[in-house]
Amino acid sequence: MNKSNLPKIGIRPTIDGRLGGVRESLEEQTMEMARTVKTFLEENLKYPTGEAVECVIADSTIGRVKEAADCAEKFVKENVGLSITVTPCWCYGSETIDMTPHIPKAIWGFNGTERPGAVYLAAALAGHSQKGVPAFSIYSHEVQEAGDKSIPQDVQEKLLKFSKSGLAVATMKGKSYLSIGSVSMGIAGSIVDENFFQEFLGMRNEYVDMSEVSRRIEENIFDQAEYEKALAWTKENCVEGVDLNTEDVQRTPQEKDKIWEQVVKMTLICKDLMCGNPELAKAGFGEEALGHNAIAAGFQGQRQWTDFKPNGDFMEAILNSSFDWNGIRNPYMMATENDALNAVSMLFGYLLTNQAQVFCDVRTFWSADSVERVTGERLEGLAENGIIHLINSGSATLDGTGQQSDADGNPVMKPFWDITEEEKEKCLQNTQWPAAIHEYFRGGGYSSQFLTKGGMPVTMARINNIKGVGPVLQLAEGWSVDLPSHVHKALDQRTNETWPTTWFVPRLTGEGAFKDVYSVMANWGANHGAFSFGHYGEELITLASMLRIPVCMHNVDTDKIFRPSSWAGHGMDAEGADYRACSNYGPLYK
Numbered sequence: 001m002n003k004s005n006l007p008k009i010g011i012r013p014t015i016d017g018r019l020g021g022v023r024e025s026l027e028e029q030t031m032e033m034a035r036t037v038k039t040f041l042e043e044n045l046k047y048p049t050g051e052a053v054e055c056v057i058a059d060s061t062i063g064r065v066k067e068a069a070d071c072a073e074k075f076v077k078e079n080v081g082l083s084i085t086v087t088p089c090w091c092y093g094s095e096t097i098d099m100t101p102h103i104p105k106a107i108w109g110f111n112g113t114e115r116p117g118a119v120y121l122a123a124a125l126a127g128h129s130q131k132g133v134p135a136f137s138i139y140s141h142e143v144q145e146a147g148d149k150s151i152p153q154d155v156q157e158k159l160l161k162f163s164k165s166g167l168a169v170a171t172m173k174g175k176s177y178l179s180i181g182s183v184s185m186g187i188a189g190s191i192v193d194e195n196f197f198q199e200f201l202g203m204r205n206e207y208v209d210m211s212e213v214s215r216r217i218e219e220n221i222f223d224q225a226e227y228e229k230a231l232a233w234t235k236e237n238c239v240e241g242v243d244l245n246t247e248d249v250q251r252t253p254q255e256k257d258k259i260w261e262q263v264v265k266m267t268l269i270c271k272d273l274m275c276g277n278p279e280l281a282k283a284g285f286g287e288e289a290l291g292h293n294a295i296a297a298g299f300q301g302q303r304q305w306t307d308f309k310p311n312g313d314f315m316e317a318i319l320n321s322s323f324d325w326n327g328i329r330n331p332y333m334m335a336t337e338n339d340a341l342n343a344v345s346m347l348f349g350y351l352l353t354n355q356a357q358v359f360c361d362v363r364t365f366w367s368a369d370s371v372e373r374v375t376g377e378r379l380e381g382l383a384e385n386g387i388i389h390l391i392n393s394g395s396a397t398l399d400g401t402g403q404q405s406d407a408d409g410n411p412v413m414k415p416f417w418d419i420t421e422e423e424k425e426k427c428l429q430n431t432q433w434p435a436a437i438h439e440y441f442r443g444g445g446y447s448s449q450f451l452t453k454g455g456m457p458v459t460m461a462r463i464n465n466i467k468g469v470g471p472v473l474q475l476a477e478g479w480s481v482d483l484p485s486h487v488h489k490a491l492d493q494r495t496n497e498t499w500p501t502t503w504f505v506p507r508l509t510g511e512g513a514f515k516d517v518y519s520v521m522a523n524w525g526a527n528h529g530a531f532s533f534g535h536y537g538e539e540l541i542t543l544a545s546m547l548r549i550p551v552c553m554h555n556v557d558t559d560k561i562f563r564p565s566s567w568a569g570h571g572m573d574a575e576g577a578d579y580r581a582c583s584n585y586g587p588l589y590k
């Protein structure tokens with residue numbers, strides 16, 4: 001990804017068109033609102049590249065339809081992917097609203113008394129509702145004086161929530177999901193639904209057979225210099241764990257070295273398949289140099305490939321992490337088992353937070369009674385109502401160790417540009433790479449083995465495909481928890497201890513799917529989930545509404561939910577209204 005083709009935020013200062021006094025008296029205040037919003041957003045938002053988000057303001061205030069059209073034309077040229085209309089006064093609703101198809105839209109009506117900004121807000125939103133072009137309403141809870149140039153806190157929060165989600169929508173548009181291989185072990189999420197990607201995300205689907213990875217290994221179609229650097233770095237930083245395989249299938253040191261070489265090559269090759277690599281063109285591989293313009297990808301791995309070749313665990317874990325032999329850098333969204341729906345769940349989380357993602361199996365619910373039965377210990381604290389074991393070999397980012405810290409020393413997962421060299425080292429030092437379990441992975445490989453530090457707020461998400469309904473989003477905000485080490489060991493060793501483990505506790509509401517920890521797992525719609533640091537369920541809900549994906553399960557406070565204003569026209573029960581609105585509008589790009 002580079003900034004030149006990332007979407008901008010368009011800002012539309014809209015005004016009462018009456019010349020001869022009214023318009024003139026409002027020009028400065030209206031344009032100043034736009035400038036203030038531009039400065040605020042550019043200071044508070046970053047692209048996945050780490051660069052400041054760019055905002056574009058219309059060349060003039062928008063009082064009549066010609067000016068609205070001129071603004072729309074400018075925004076197309078500037079690659080604007082979402083728009084925010086701002087106004088302190090009455091304007092002419094359907095003459096001035098943004099009618100650009102497919103892009104997320106919001107309107108901030110200044111809460112002032114001298115001019116009827118809120119009246120325009122309501123009138124404009126009525127136009128959006130009547131025309132079937134939903135828009136978000138932003139209006140402060142407190143009255144401001146006409147000369148007050150500040151952005152109230154509640155308006156700031158909505159501007160950020162709208163912009164983060166809108167940028168995610170716009171960033172996915174036109175990019176690819178790359179399947180390397182196809183369906184893994186009958187996992188439904190790896191049966192790729194092209195209509196979902198095309199109609200809901202505006203994305204396209206690309207496919208390469210796993211033999212392409214073999215071809216590039218055998219014909220040395222990768223950057224040789226980077227490979228040498230990568231292999232040396234790997235040997236120094238990726239410490240082999242205990243080989244738990246029985247002696248009759250354990251590999252010799254020479255065979256293990258060969259496998260390290262292969263998994264490092266797989267990593268270079270899969271990154272090239274996703275994003276291309278100009279070094280390949282220099283070596284005469286012009287077509288391979290192009291890549292597949294993939295913002296997310298999945299590696300089937302299991303089975304076939306893993307039955308005789310090293311598994312994708314190392315490749316997936318390193319690509320999903322915020323660092324490798326080239327240093328600290330943006331993560332790549334690489335799903336294991338080609339679970340495309342979980343790849344999208346990772347992608348949503350990544351684009352909303354700029355943080356790497358942990359791909360996980362939702363493997364075991366442990367009640368306090370069961371833990372006491374097998375360990376003699378009772379779960380305590382946050383874990384007292386039970387825990388969920390999140391663990392999957394492969395694409396769990398090493399950022400998921402929780403070895404990065406905030407200013408107070410609390411465990412976090414950061415955008416790559418905030419990660420220190422020391423934190424990168426700690427993530428690597430807290431990860432071991434035991435030989436892959438032979439019964440599952442006859443071709444060998446190395447699995448990333450780590451334990452997530454407890455005490456991290458996290459949000460786990462999942463997209464499921466419900467026939468007759470379409471895609472639905474579920475999410476659970478909660479925390480990673482620490483267990484006494486002997487309890488962790490006793491539980492972990494009953495599973496596959498060579499894989500990355502997180503002990504997860506969802507925040508309970510006492511109702512429905514969040515009645516208790518068991519119900520969260522019982523209502524989880526698939527074998528996988530994706531999580532990262534922080535509680536960003538509210539942004540996920542806003543993003544889902546922009547894409548017209550209904551939310552079937554969440555534990556976000558009602559007052560934090562921000563959806564287009566016309567959702568209110570679909571009924572008073574917020575979740576039912578969400579379903580009705582998404583069904584009414586249909587996929588964003590249909």
Ligand SMILES: C[C@H](O)[C@@H](O)[C@@H](O)C(=O)CO
Nearest residue numbers: 302337361392393440527
């Ligand atoms: C044991 C299987 O091979 C694993 O891949 C399985 O645990 C999964 O991850 C299925 O989602």
Ligand SMILES: [Mn+2]
Nearest residue numbers: 337360361392
């Ligand atoms: Mn899995």
